[in-house]
Amino acid sequence: QVRLVQSGGGLMQAGESLTLFCVGTGIASGIFSSSAMDWYRQAPGKQREWVASIASSGNTNYADSVKGRFTISRDNAKRTVYLEMNSLEAEDTALYYCHSVDNDYWGQGAQVTVSS
Secondary structure (H helix, E strand, O other), rough: OOOEEEEEEEEEOOOOEEEEEEEEEOOOOOOOHHHOOOEEEEEEOOOOOEEEEEEOOOOEEEEOOOOEEEEEEEEEEEHHEEEEEEOOOEEEEEEEEEEHHHHHOEEEOOOEEEOO
């Protein structure tokens, strides 16, 4: 069974840094590496919003709200996608999800809470 397993959420202070992890299990390395990967987030009472994407080529894109603060990266050999979050703000508080674009797999979500 293919799963995206997330870890790394937590309770943080504004200005701190945190990295989220998303590991693909039950998926062939070639399939994982060929798929673009996204991170999304959903704050309480709000719709899920796109945060960042990384293509199979390694090209990245970011939402304006996180550009310059967040970095998405991937290690295909480890079937892992990362979201490094710096200079965290209270507005970053949300449930964060990783997503495999080509296969439409979703992680289980990781809560990030930032207190100001």
